Amino acid sequence: MRIGFTGLGTMGGPAALNLIKGGHDLTVCDLDRNRAEEHLALGAKWAETPAAAAQAADIVFTMVFGPKQIEQVAGGDDGLRSAMSAGQVWVDMTTNKPAFVRELAATFAENGVQLIDAPVTGAVDGARTGNMPQFAGGDEATVARIRPVMELMGPLHYMGPSGSGSVTKLASNQLWAIHATAMGEALVMAVKSGVDLSRAWDALKIGASESWCMHHDAPSVFAGHYDPSFTLDLCQKDLGLIVEACDDAGTAAPATRLVCTQFEAAREKYGGDKGELHVVKLEEDNAGVSLRLDGDWVPHWEK
Template sequence: MRIGFIGLGTMGGPASLNLIKGGHELTVCDLDRGRAEKHLALGAKWASTPAEAVQGADVIYTMVFGPKQIDAVLRGENGVLSAIGPGQVWIDMTTNEPALTRALAADVRAKGAEAIDAPVTGAVDGARNGNMTQFAGGDEATVERLRPMMELMGAVHYMGPTGTGVITKLASNQLWAIHATAMGEALVMAVKSGVELPRAWEALKIGAAESWCMHHDAPSVFQGHYDPSFTLDLCMKDLGLIVGACDAAGTESSVTRLVRDRFQKAHETYGGDKGELHVVRLEEDAAGVSLRMDGDWVPHWEK
């Protein structure tokens, strides 16, 4: 297929390389042309505007920071909407605000094209290795038709009508934030109470306590870098969208709101450019406990 891919950031850059390796023709677009070096070396073409990336494409992917950015990419000057037309499909992988997702999809369909929201989870190693998880909302027949291409980047789960992919992604991030906060509290409590950290970690990776966060993310705490591949700025953006979705649904979500406050404190204490797991460092610092642990830890974004 001929694919336009707009947004070559932390996840979009490595994920889109898998489409090229899978035999598809890519035209890529980003604010920073330097992010496209690997893509261009593998035969991709460069587009200086989103509209240029749309021209001649069967599928147009977007994967940008958040609602403000995706709105500009679609509706701005030389945006996607200025060039998209019948027979084309727009797939948005941005973690977005559900109402905006539905509105932009309506704009795209008014041009005769189809729209799918398919935000992802799975961290940078998932993007690099083609095993992200994609939550797809929109026309099911379109998702099934494009599934072989989409699955080059990872598993695709069809969630329902437009917007359900985004809602599922927000729910996924909601659980991750809760798990990350709880992981810090549990490990710090165990260590301060006399359990050796290696033993505590092994025990809390099994049974009722098991979580992806404990397996995948704890080593970033042990190394002391707290995973800079996803910043506290991004966490606060996502948590704002999550709380907004809770408000729209009319749910109490008291734990989610407490966790949002903990991330806000981490953001204020350490800075928005610091790694997401500084929410765990809050607990370490308050208790006077260090969760550093020697080991042959390979950062997940290098796997």
């Protein structure tokens, strides 16, 4: 297929490479052309604007920072709205506001364009290896038709009508933020109470305490870099969307709101450009405990 892809950041860049390796004709666009060097070397074409990337494409993928950036990508003379027409499919993989997604879907449908919201998870190693889960909302028949393309990037889960993918991604990030905060509290408590860190980690990866976060993210804490591939600024952007979704749904979500304050405290102390797991470092520093652990902790974005 002919594919346009706007947004070659931490997740979008490697995801787009998997589409090229799958044999598709890609035109890529990003604010920084340097991010496209590997894509262009593999045969992709360059577009200066999202509109140019979308012209003549069967499917248009976007993956940018958040709702404000999607609004810019969609609108204006250089945006998707000016370039897309009946029969084309737009797949937005940005973590977005569900209500905004539905609004965009209705607007683009007026021109015969199907919008599928399909935000992703799985961290950079998932994007690199083609194991990046996607949560899709929108027309089910359209999702079924483009499934072979999307599955080149990772498992695809159809979640329901427009906006359902975005809601699911927010719920996924909601749990991750709670798990990451709880992981820090549990490991710090165990170590300060005299339990060997390596043994504590082995024990907390099994049974009732097991989580993806404990398996995948704890090594970033042990190594001391706290995973710079996803920043505290991005965490707070997502948590803002999550709290808004809770408000829209009328849920109390006390744990989520408390965790939001912890991430904000970490951002204020260490800086928004620092790695997401500084929420664990906050607990370490408050307790006077270090969770450094000797080991060959290969960063997940290099796997």
